[in-house]
Amino acid sequence: MSYLPSGVYHEYYRQDHAWWQTRFILAKMILLGLIIFYVIPFWSGLYIIGVATLIIYTAMGALGVQLLIGYCGQVTLGHAAFLAVGAYTSTLLILQLHVPYLLSVLIAGIVAGLWSVLFGLPSAKVKGFYLIMTSLAAQFVTVDFILTQYVSQIGGRGQAFSLPPGSISIGPIVLDDDVKVYFLGAILMVLLTMGVVNLLRSRVGRAWIAIRDNDIAAETMGINIVRYKLLAFFVGGFIGGIAGAYWVSTLAALSPEHFPWFWSLWLVGVILIGGVGSIHGVFFGSLFMVLILEGLKFAIMPLIPYYPELSMKFLFLKEAAFGLSICLFLIYEPNGLAYRWWQIKNYFNLWPFSY
Amino acid sequence: MKRKLVVFLAVISVVLLGLGGAAWAQAKGEVRVGSLNDTTGATSDVGKDYALGIAEAVAYVNDTGGINGKRIKLFQYDYGYRIPEAITTYKRFRDFDKVVAVLGWGTGDTEALSPTITKDKIPYVSASYSAHLTDPKKTPYNLFFTSDYSSNARAAITAWFDHVWKKDPAYKERRDKGEKPRFQCFYMFASPYASAPIKAIKDQAAILGFEVGQDQDVSLTALDTKSQVLAAKSFMPDLVWHGNTTMSVATALKDAQALGLGAHHIVNNWGFDENLPRLAGAAAEGVMGAAVCAFFGVKTPLMPKIMEYAKKINPGVPAEKRLIRTVQAWGAVLILADAMRVADKAGELNGPGIVKALETFRNKELGLGSGLFNLTSTDHRPTSGVPIYRIEKGKFSLVEIVDLRKRWPEKWDKEWLGW
Numbered sequence A: 001m002s003y004l005p006s007g008v009y010h011e012y013y014r015q016d017h018a019w020w021q022t023r024f025i026l027a028k029m030i031l032l033g034l035i036i037f038y039v040i041p042f043w044s045g046l047y048i049i050g051v052a053t054l055i056i057y058t059a060m061g062a063l064g065v066q067l068l069i070g071y072c073g074q075v076t077l078g079h080a081a082f083l084a085v086g087a088y089t090s091t092l093l094i095l096q097l098h099v100p101y102l103l104s105v106l107i108a109g110i111v112a113g114l115w116s117v118l119f120g121l122p123s124a125k126v127k128g129f130y131l132i133m134t135s136l137a138a139q140f141v142t143v144d145f146i147l148t149q150y151v152s153q154i155g156g157r158g159q160a161f162s163l164p165p166g167s168i169s170i171g172p173i174v175l176d177d178d179v180k181v182y183f184l185g186a187i188l189m190v191l192l193t194m195g196v197v198n199l200l201r202s203r204v205g206r207a208w209i210a211i212r213d214n215d216i217a218a219e220t221m222g223i224n225i226v227r228y229k230l231l232a233f234f235v236g237g238f239i240g241g242i243a244g245a246y247w248v249s250t251l252a253a254l255s256p257e258h259f260p261w262f263w264s265l266w267l268v269g270v271i272l273i274g275g276v277g278s279i280h281g282v283f284f285g286s287l288f289m290v291l292i293l294e295g296l297k298f299a300i301m302p303l304i305p306y307y308p309e310l311s312m313k314f315l316f317l318k319e320a321a322f323g324l325s326i327c328l329f330l331i332y333e334p335n336g337l338a339y340r341w342w343q344i345k346n347y348f349n350l351w352p353f354s355y
Numbered sequence B: 001m002k003r004k005l006v007v008f009l010a011v012i013s014v015v016l017l018g019l020g021g022a023a024w025a026q027a028k029g030e031v032r033v034g035s036l037n038d039t040t041g042a043t044s045d046v047g048k049d050y051a052l053g054i055a056e057a058v059a060y061v062n063d064t065g066g067i068n069g070k071r072i073k074l075f076q077y078d079y080g081y082r083i084p085e086a087i088t089t090y091k092r093f094r095d096f097d098k099v100v101a102v103l104g105w106g107t108g109d110t111e112a113l114s115p116t117i118t119k120d121k122i123p124y125v126s127a128s129y130s131a132h133l134t135d136p137k138k139t140p141y142n143l144f145f146t147s148d149y150s151s152n153a154r155a156a157i158t159a160w161f162d163h164v165w166k167k168d169p170a171y172k173e174r175r176d177k178g179e180k181p182r183f184q185c186f187y188m189f190a191s192p193y194a195s196a197p198i199k200a201i202k203d204q205a206a207i208l209g210f211e212v213g214q215d216q217d218v219s220l221t222a223l224d225t226k227s228q229v230l231a232a233k234s235f236m237p238d239l240v241w242h243g244n245t246t247m248s249v250a251t252a253l254k255d256a257q258a259l260g261l262g263a264h265h266i267v268n269n270w271g272f273d274e275n276l277p278r279l280a281g282a283a284a285e286g287v288m289g290a291a292v293c294a295f296f297g298v299k300t301p302l303m304p305k306i307m308e309y310a311k312k313i314n315p316g317v318p319a320e321k322r323l324i325r326t327v328q329a330w331g332a333v334l335i336l337a338d339a340m341r342v343a344d345k346a347g348e349l350n351g352p353g354i355v356k357a358l359e360t361f362r363n364k365e366l367g368l369g370s371g372l373f374n375l376t377s378t379d380h381r382p383t384s385g386v387p388i389y390r391i392e393k394g395k396f397s398l399v400e401i402v403d404l405r406k407r408w409p410e411k412w413d414k415e416w417l418g419w
Helices: A023-043 A046-071 A080-097 A101-124 A129-156 A178-200 A203-213 A215-220 A225-251 A261-274 A279-303 A310-314 A316-332 A336-350 B002-021 B044-063 B083-096 B107-120 B149-165 B169-176 B198-208 B226-233 B246-258 B275-284 B303-313 B324-345 B351-358 B409-414
Strands: B030-037 B071-078 B101-103 B182-187 B239-242 B264-267 B288-290 B385-392 B395-403
Touching: A023 A046, A023 A178, A046 A080, A046 A178, A046 A203, A046 A225, A046 A261, A046 A279, A046 B083, A080 A101, A080 A129, A080 A225, A080 A261, A101 A129, A101 A225, A129 A261, A178 A203, A178 A225, A178 A279, A203 A215, A203 A225, A215 A225, A225 B107, A261 A279, A261 A316, A261 A336, A279 A316, A279 A336, A279 B071, A279 B083, B030 B044, B030 B083, B030 B324, B044 B071, B044 B246, B044 B303, B044 B324, B083 B107, B101 B324, B149 B169, B149 B198, B149 B239, B149 B264, B149 B288, B149 B385, B149 B395, B182 B198, B182 B226, B226 B246, B239 B246, B246 B264, B246 B275, B275 B385, B303 B324, B324 B351
Parallel strands: B030 B071, B030 B101, B182 B239, B239 B264, B264 B288
Antiparallel strands: B288 B385, B385 B395
16 A cells, blocks of 8 residues: 555455545544644634634535535525524424433434425425425425424524523533534534445445436436435435534524525535535535635725725625626536545646646 | 646635734724624615714714723624624634624624623624613623613504504594504514514503504515515504514505505614605605614704714715614714723723623713613613604604603513513
């Protein structure tokens, strides 16, 4: 085994599908783990941790969208609904039944997954634009109708729920500062990512990819497409539910306004920019979307005292920039940032004989 | 291929440089204040003017001596009413800009951040006047300068009851028969701002003896409310409460007129400004609403300054386009600045010090036409008097300043705190 993956030839499937194919990759992963679990939480300051937490939350939401759109080809524009279901399930379990937080996260995932299956049922009959319409219905039926009109009434607390301090805890550890919340997010994110990657290299993942590439061909090959589509909806919704339940711990507050339709669109934007059909893409997209907005703050805030109009006139550009960046990515980088990353990696892996 | 790669790496490095290298030295003798505003999102119809007002009021405070000689350094940012962005911006204020207080915006960000700011002990003077924030036992660091939404709602329905239902000859027959006036609410259920005072206004409706119909869900960004108006028509309300912001309220008023709903309208303060008669035209005639301070340009002790600074700092926005929101922004800045001066003199210019200073203010007049400011350590409702205005020929005329504490002293003191 060499240190660089170039020139590695596999003899068995087991090798081809291994997690760590060379020591070099293993070392890279250990480095990444060090950054995530040591450098960011202990060396970077609370602001960076806050931003990292938002990136994790965005990536968790986008991971479910990636699975549905990027791997199973089921376009969804209503994923925020499943985040909301997860968030509300977890909150209500904690507030009403005093269920431990971690258990509530798990139940939230399952409830959101089942809820997602309900809205995935039309995928047995319709696809493409018509499926997008039903996913839109998921957003509006769930968030604007069921959650606001009925679920928010439970307990008589009014629209905005807030969790009393100390109610979000894992065993003896109370999640009351940003570092602990970040750690929880990082651990959940790693587990979810490993789970999804594992699924994707299994029979289930191959079935999903077959359905994405051509559902009729997949069916002729003996794949029960309804079952696998619904399974994709379940897993996507499950991840969304976990993301929503995690969101509760970052704020200890919840209202339907946290899950607007815009957020569903945002998550699709994340994977379009990051790269459809790539787990890397989820992370690159989330990094891009969050860091661009934070970067804009750094660019603009020091200038405002000198050009006060920036705070009023320039900011419309921010909304436009979001749309424009998606358009530009679709035109010039249709495979997203993940593809670019892959190219960079290959350039170095194959250097100096990159032909 | 290679050139593309170079360009790509250059872009990435510029972004990273912007992130890392933009730290700037903290100057001595300045007080750092963050401001979260919505100038592009769902509430930007009222948020833009408020954001302008914040910058102007801070300039005024700095020109008149600042905080005992220290200048306020304002960090103002738009978050587009997206909660996740409000969170990271707040964390930036807290951990990077190191602000002592935050001027917040809507109920969405305020209630979402409430547990966090309580934990961090950072005063959060918001433009959300939700009564949920007035109980210092639960939310000691959530502050605002004027009457809360629930008081606005109670005052508006009371004013209509006293001035229209009891006096208008059109209702004489029904009054004599002992009929109850019929009342209904139009607001966005999903919006914590719009739904905050609903429980209170229904309670007040019960006290005054109204018959309450089913709520109608109207989006904050609604461009068509015909289905809601038609649904309301079957109930035939005499009075409709509009709990949204101006644009949505104007749409509902126009549709109500077009479809002949035949009801009177009362509006919460964020739906009641100079733009309402402009947008709704004749449909806004006779509409009553709560205004938490003077309208832009109306004579109050500080108004000449407000107009002067509006012209000076933002010359591009003509005076006739400015709104009451500017005055509200001044209220938030002035009350915070006054509290910071007191806290600074006591040598504790920090979160707890600022709140302690605010809680010493008794019957404070801000010069903005708002009620007298009172805050105690057990009650964070700044004022009990709510000015109710009516639109007559496109102009606002004061109907009454409804003082809820005077009318219902028992209930005000014991029952109504915190919702």
